[in-house]
Amino acid sequence: MKFKGTVTVWLKEGIFDPQGAAVKGSLEAMGFKEVEKVRIGKNIVISLEAEGAAEAKDLLEQMARKLLANPVTEAYRVHVEEEKAGAER
Amino acid sequence: MKFKGTVTVWLKEGIFDPQGAAVKGSLEAMGFKEVEKVRIGKNIVISLEAEGAAEAKDLLEQMARKLLANPVTEAYRVHVEEEKAGAER
Amino acid sequence: MADISQTAPWREMGLRDSEYELIKARLGREPNYTELGMFAVLWSEHCAYKHSKRLLRTLPTKGPGVLVGPGENAGVVDIGDNLACAFKIESHNHPSAVEPYQGAATGIGGIVRDILAMGARPVVLLDSLRFGPPDDPKTRFLFGGVVSGIAGYGNCLGIPTVGGEVFFAKPYAGNPLVNVLCGGIMKHEDLHRGGAYGVGNVVMVVGHSTGRDGIHGCTFASDVLDEDSESKRSNVQVGDPFMEKLLIEACLEMMACGAVVGIQDMGAAGLTSSCAETAARAGTGLVIDVGKVPMREEGMNAYEVMLSESQERMLLIVGSDKVDEVKRIGAKWGLHAAEIGRVTDSGNLEVLHNGNLEASIPVSLLAMGAPEYTPGAREPEYLRKTRELKDESVRTPEFSEMKEILLELLASPNIASKEPVFRQYDYMVRTDTVEGPGRGAAVVRVKGTKKGLVFTTDCNGRLIYLSPKSGAAWAVTEAALNVAVTGAKPLAITNCLNFGSPENPEVFWQLKEAVRGMGEACQALETPVTGGNVSLYNESDGVAIYPTPIIGMLGLLEDIEKRITPGFKSAGDLVAVLGKVWGDVRSLSGSEYLEVVHGMVAGDPREPDLELARGIIEVLNEGAREGVFSSAQDLSEGGLLVALAESCIHGEGGARGCVMSPKALGCGGREGIRADAMLFGESNTAVLVSFPANCEEQVSHICRRQNVPLSVIGRVQSSALAVETCGGLRVLEVPAEEIAQAYSRGLEDSLKS
Amino acid sequence: MKFGVVVFPGSNCDSDAYHVLKDVIGVDCEYVWHETRDLSDFQALVLPGGFSYGDYLRCGALARFSPVMDSVYRFVDEGKLVIGICNGFQILLEAGLLPGAMLPNNVLEFRCQWVDLKVENTKTPFTCLYEPGEVIRVPIAHHEGNYYAEPDVLDELERAGRVVLRYVDASGNPTLEANPNGAARNIAGITNEKGNVLGLMPHPERCSESILGGRDGRRIFLSMIKSLETGASLSF
Ligand SMILES: Nc1ncnc2c1ncn2[C@@H]1O[C@H](COP(=O)(O)OP(=O)(O)O)[C@@H](O)[C@H]1O
């Protein structure tokens, strides 16, 4: 079966995110005064083949742990759904 | 009210994603043969103040259109939820 | 598919009706859709030079050192020691206007592959940029994107970006210019050409897979920018610098093992142009099967594969016994290296798709058959007004105002330090950058020899606007003097002609005059044109850019240890001008001073004195050999006083100031001489030098021999720039720190405010 | 004695390191392709700067899975010398051979410039030829050199003298202005516990000849050679 996994990776709380801070600054300069905090992370979408959702999730967890996130600075979350044939992301 | 908005930005279909391609190559080399495609996008989490969910969503849409996504190459999606006090991320 | 002659798809593709008729007549039949697409891209202005070819033919292209002139992927110049330098400049204006980061990034990618195609290892990059006013938010967006795009791509390749220019002016607001120069080094025997030689040899595609990106990119580049440009954004190509780095290493290895008979980059018009051009150069034909091209998207048809502008690909013509070797090297670097066809003697480019014939066109018709146009030319209306620059039209400031003016000019974004730009570029990688960005022309050593290569790009669009012919001659002269102040001998140029729509007679006149001025200057300075690029239709909302023929010049230092640098060296050294400073109102034509202080873009710049420029170059060359000069600096934007300030800024230790009196330049008595023109005038054929007092006799001897006027105007001192009148009255004194501050903060401040 | 310069597909300072070692200093030196597994010929390795795999995802993250890295772990275990410069440093961090991680420069830009560095520990095999506390001038060129580690890790690094190089001003103070990228405690270079692995963001190979504007970097390589020659104790 085909699955679409999404691994979201973000900087751990407590680590300053200069990119997020810069975006916050720009948003404020553009007049969006309502913004309180901005954090920027990665969104890694992986299409893969697996026996079932559990296996897909397990594979994605492994990928995240070994490669996609750096445990020193980053946290991650894995989300899996079945790939709908012909679906547009 | 406080809201947590998430703007997910990804490269439009048809635009080549060298980063995703390189990560796919590495995952394969590491033995993850199941991977068919990798696309890497951004995940921008914005805490903001708004009257209600609708207004929050509208603001986020504007931010996405004006700054967060490059309309030439990127597409985006906005998701809003109410900020639970003391919630992590 | 509907009958082509009914739906007239060629119009959408950018071909004129007359061009379509010509194709039909020469082909003896109606082209099919794929064939039409191939014609449309190759006959676009960008690829076919329809409006500029006749003019380009008038340029001097020959010289004793020129190994390869225009026509190949890049010019190649002999630099001695059995080595040669390939170099060329190219534009990526329209893609950068739409998507600045990727536009600039892929611009780097493209020019690097041109140099690689000659068999050279690319070793330097320079970027020549033009934007609208810095306080315009759009400019900031474009500027930020372009600079980081160049950094993102160039840094990853490990090719240092050693120099360039940034110039801000209103006419570029909607249409920025992004020109990039690449230089490479090779041994003579490593020279390769872009020819499909040898019937039976194998055609291969090496590098990236092919996708649908950038289809019709060159047609896009041959159109003016308008609202529709946004919707043409599907043309955006995304660069993959890592892939390009692999491609460089792999192709150099493939060439080194003797496998490569011909090689050509796939830039604009992708597979179509590389196939047609290689076959045309060799007088052969090709048969290829697009089904064998590695693809990254499913279901691509022949039309799409032939027109795709996917980046990081090269076309190789390989001896049939070497195909395996090429594949092995490709695999080593993790690249596709696919056999897609063969060289034939048919004279046709035959395109198959999984065996079906999709297109068959004579390569000569495709590559060289586009019509040439000589549009009407008319002297622009505006010149009648701008030429009027009278003494009384410009108020001469009091001396008490001069300090403020100097600081204002130093902080003007066109003059101020470009460090906020080049600190984002890795300009030191390869450990050959001896004089990097920010210190005049770039000086790069050639390991294993005593030599240095010197590179610069120059062009002041404001001068070309006011007088295309003399402005273009100035661009060449400024480049030559820029090179020569390092002590190097100018060897040759490459150029990129950035203009508006040639179908506008006033623009065509500018183009014609500029080419004339460039040609005359190159002739006189013996710096032949070895190649270049033409970028027309640089307009937005009906406003054309300043005509901007950017000159990229290569110079050679025989002994890099004897180079001259821009900063003062020791207090007490004499400061002198080599050449002539006019000091009259006309020399203010098109100056930064006139625009910044008086808000005027006006005047009729004099032509450079080319004979004098030649003499100055000789003096600098000779002086460098004899080691007499402590420093040298050319005069450009901001004139004499800004040049003095720059020599102070670059000054060493206790030599960060000087005191000068314009007396020796003849300030007293002469008719029409004015202080502001003396200090800030620009169209002067002159450079600034300093030397120890005991070398004065030697210097004046060299100058006399070359017939170059030498005027000692002052002395180096420790920490302030001062000006005295003829009467010895000190009218201006600026501490070195104030000068350095204004200069170093100017650009950032103007982008912030 | 032989140095190896590891070549990842996207390395671009490999030939610079090679040039300094071979042509300037004159020590035996060879390139090591990243697929090589046998490192027995070498006493010291350079992981050079560049963009090993385009630096996609994170700098150095993909290089860490190159075949050569298995052997690099063993090489380090054997107490041989490894210096990671710029991207090489990032690879060592990703590989866990040095503690911490790199974040993007706080200025959010690539920075190519000269910096002043203080040599904080001259008892390492990489710095034994410098004067204690010496301030040297060396270029940097990176986008991700903002060194990060948990406070207790930083404390341990400091305590053990493993912070070898620090960004300082001309008079040797680790000020905010002297920090080009936001690195924690102005850290520019650290060693592993045993002292045989050095990672640093600045490029000593770019300042080993006076024609390039300075030669303060040369003594890093000379120190390595001296330690190998004298077989000086590798730990400190
Ligand atoms: N975009 C750029 N990229 C790299 N270097 C630049 C750039 N713009 C300007 N420079 C450098 O800044 C210095 C001053 O620029 P400019 O005044 O145009 O030079 P010059 O006086 O030599 O013609 C030169 O050394 C030039 O190479």
Ligand SMILES: [Mg+2]
């Ligand atoms: Mg200039």
